[in-house]
Amino acid sequence: MNERTFRRIQRLARVLKLACTACLILMPAFFIYAIAIGLAGEPALQREYADYVLPPVIPLWTLILVRLIQAVSVLLIFYVLWQMRGLFGLYLDGETISDRCATRIRRCGQGLIYIGLAGVLSNTLIVLLLTMVNETGPQTLVITFSQGDIGFFLGGGLIVVIGWVMGEAARIAEDNRGFV
């Protein structure tokens, strides 16, 4: 790798690592703020799922369960951000083609696939949970694939494959180091 490319990687990695760190700090702060101003309460949930026939009063346990299901996706986003931060940290330290980088890339991809999967499953579960307590209205089972979910699946799959290729490249680079 030539010096110019190496410097470019390090420059970009520094910015991206900072961005990931900022997201990791700001996201929990945003969620705490959202809960504090009541955006996680029942009226907000009624608004979020206004397309479905919901009971007039959502029980507290359902509300908590719905928010916990939604929290899974948020935790997965944290996981991917953490892995990305680690990867950019390695790039910043000058480690570009190594098994550690490949592992981080693979984990990012896997995380994105899980986010896509959680997006599909959580919506199904949440709508089922909300309509299950419906006494007057129908109970609904929905399976939705949004463009975002498909994007996460494809993007995540692509990154996992790149991670495997990087692992192989790291192995070859290590092998080459044994030659003089």
Add this chain to the structure above:
Amino acid sequence: MEIVVRLDVMLALRKMKSRELSARIGISEQNLSLLKSGKVKGIRFETLAKICEVLECQPGDLLEAVAKDPAAR
């Protein structure tokens, strides 16, 4: 069979220091030391050709195939 590197012998015959050879062929002293001790997986033809050129010898003067020591197995 295993390949043994006889570079130290050739360097002694040519009365040349490792440092000088490494500078003339453009590889690090550390890598040359690894090559001399046989602690490398292989040698590139390019490196071999440069060593042969500087030491005015043939690849066969630098490398030797010897039977493996049964006790070492």
